[in-house]
Amino acid sequence: MGILAAGLLALLCAAGRAADCVPRFPFQEGWLGGDAAYSVALSSDRSAWFFGDTFVGRPGQSGRREARLVANSMAISTCEGGRWGITYYWTEDRPNAPRAFFDLRHGAGKLWPLDGFTHDGRLYLALSRIRPVAKKGPLGFEGTGVFLARVDNPQDDPRRWLITYWKLTSGKTLFPGVSAVVRGEHVYLFAVLDDAGHKNHPIILTRVPLDRIDQPGAAIERLARDGAWKPGLDWRDAAVVMEQGATELSVRWHAGLKCWVALMVKPGFGASEAIVRTALELSGPWSPDRTVFRFPEMQKGVPGYDKDTFCYAVKEHAQFRGSSGRALMTYACNSFDFDKLVSDRNLYRPQAVFVDAAPQD
Numbered sequence: 133m134g135i136l137a138a139g140l141l142a143l144l145c146a147a148g149r150a151a152d153c154v155p156r157f158p159f160q161e162g163w164l165g166g167d168a169a170y171s172v173a174l175s176s177d178r179s180a181w182f183f184g185d186t187f188v189g190r191p192g193q194s195g196r197r198e199a200r201l202v203a204n205s206m207a208i209s210t211c212e213g214g215r216w217g218i219t220y221y222w223t224e225d226r227p228n229a230p231r232a233f234f235d236l237r238h239g240a241g242k243l244w245p246l247d248g249f250t251h252d253g254r255l256y257l258a259l260s261r262i263r264p265v266a267k268k269g270p271l272g273f274e275g276t277g278v279f280l281a282r283v284d285n286p287q288d289d290p291r292r293w294l295i296t297y298w299k300l301t302s303g304k305t306l307f308p309g310v311s312a313v314v315r316g317e318h319v320y321l322f323a324v325l326d327d328a329g330h331k332n333h334p335i336i337l338t339r340v341p342l343d344r345i346d347q348p349g350a351a352i353e354r355l356a357r358d359g360a361w362k363p364g365l366d367w368r369d370a371a372v373v374m375e376q377g378a379t380e381l382s383v384r385w386h387a388g389l390k391c392w393v394a395l396m397v398k399p400g401f402g403a404s405e406a407i408v409r410t411a412l413e414l415s416g417p418w419s420p421d422r423t424v425f426r427f428p429e430m431q432k433g434v435p436g437y438d439k440d441t442f443c444y445a446v447k448e449h450a451q452f453r454g455s456s457g458r459a460l461m462t463y464a465c466n467s468f469d470f471d472k473l474v475s476d477r478n479l480y481r482p483q484a485v486f487v488d489a490a491p492q493d
Contacts, residue, residue, distance in 0.1 A: 153211035155452060155462065155484045156218070159477065162189045162230075163220035164196050166205050168380060168445035169462045169482040172248040172255060174208075174286055179451055181207040181218070182245035182257060187480065188222055188230040196474040203232040203242030203262070206290060221290045233290070234259055234281060236297060241276060246309040247382070247447075249319055251342055255286035258300065258309025258321065275326060277302035278309055280348050300348050305330070306367045308338045308352070311383040311394075311447075313414060317342055320414055321352075324379050325367060332399055335377035336370040337415055355415055373416045374409070382447035383414065386489065388456030393489045394418065395461055397446045404430035406446040406463060410491045424487040429465050429478070436478065440468040445482075448489070457490035 159165070166183025173179050186205035187196045202222055209218040222233045234243045234257070241261045248257035259279045278301050284294040300308060308323035318339040325334050337355040344351035354370045356362045362369070374394070381396035394409040398421065407421035427443040428434045443465040452460040462482040467473045473480060 153214060153216045153452070155209065155449065155460070155482070156216060157207075157482050158218070159194065161220050162191050162193060163187075163205065163207075163222075164189050164193070164199050165477070165480040166482070167466070167480055168245075168464050170245055170247050170257075170447065171209075171449045171451070172250060172257070173451040174250070174255070177211045179209045179449075180248070180255065180286065180290075181209060182248065183207070183482075184244040185480075186222065187474075190228060196477075199474075200230050202230050204234050204245055204259075206233050206245075208290060234295070236261075236279070243279065246278070246307070246380075247312040247321075249312045249314050250286070251314060251319070251345060253286075255283040256312075256319070256345065257281045257283070258312065259297075260307055260309075274304055275307055276304060278307050280309070282346065298346070298348055300352065301365055306336075306365055307379070308365070310335075310377075310379065311381050313383055313385075314342070315414070319345065322373075322381070322383055323365075323367075324377055326379055332375065333377040333379060334372045335374035335381075336367060337373050338365065371415070373414075374418055376421075378444075378446070380445050380447060382449075384448050384450045384459075386453075386457070386459075389490055391491060393448065393459060395424075395446050395448045395459060395487075395489070397444050397463070398423070402442055404443070406461065406487065408459075408487070408489050410489075419491065422492055424489065425461065425463075425485060427463065427465065438467065438472065438476075440472055441465050441479065442468070449484075452484075457488055458486050459489040461485055461487050 164187035166186040168184045170182045171179050183205045187199040189199040205222040207220045223231050241263045243259040246258035260275050261277045280298045280300045282296045305327045308321040310324050311322040313320045320339045323336050323338050340348045353361045376399035378396040383394045391410045398405045398407045405423045406425040408424050409418040411418045429441045445464040448459045
């Protein structure tokens, strides 16, 4: 069975096995689709999900044409008695006036969620600050830095969350937090170089001591070219741990495989497949990439294919992992044609699929 056929079978199984708590993202409560998806386990049966640009409509609304587009939303999923459940959240200053869940206000730009982690009963989430640029289509934006949000009470209803923001970094080049890993006394933040001079999105490794996590900008360190950890984010002196990366990815430890597993879209804009890399250490060396899934939405001859569709936002959600070597992966798709984006309910909506993450001989 080929990668596409196996992936389609797994995707169909995922869509029909709610009893196994496979993630699904139904349109409900006015939530009409969100871009990308990161998740953080809050307990053995409860997870927080974070989405980028999100279509929000009125309760009972099913179409996107009259919906508002807010910069981000989030959700809490549960797996109780073998049944999947999910509730979405954003903010409203007044009825039918939605705005982003994470919001700096005062014209400070919008925030797109990156990866998160928990520490000492609190939830932390990296957020990329975004501003529009003069480009037509879905790529008319640029990043201008990263903030770190702390939620003091993540076990409460999200409408009562107490959130504090810190600036982690500024500028248009380096974005730490595309994947976050708590290990020992540090949280390791994989950082992507994302500007005109780094079209292959190389990845460097940064870290913050957990005992200084509430002053992250002052405490952050980089893995330097000489192999030492040094203060600050001088990316010119940083060791590149992946020459070709992605603006969204996941790095997770697989105890059964005894290695780190990185899942991402294949480097190069317009790529139609997801890849895996493995390593024994976070700093690498990372294995050559291996294709684990081909997006059916981008495969000619497959139902649902459209020439204007492109897919991305590949990442693993380890709390829903299957048997040894399997990874629960989500991805999202967009369209160069905005009319198709608002009419096709499968776009801008995370898709879940199991893939084989095991290293190959």
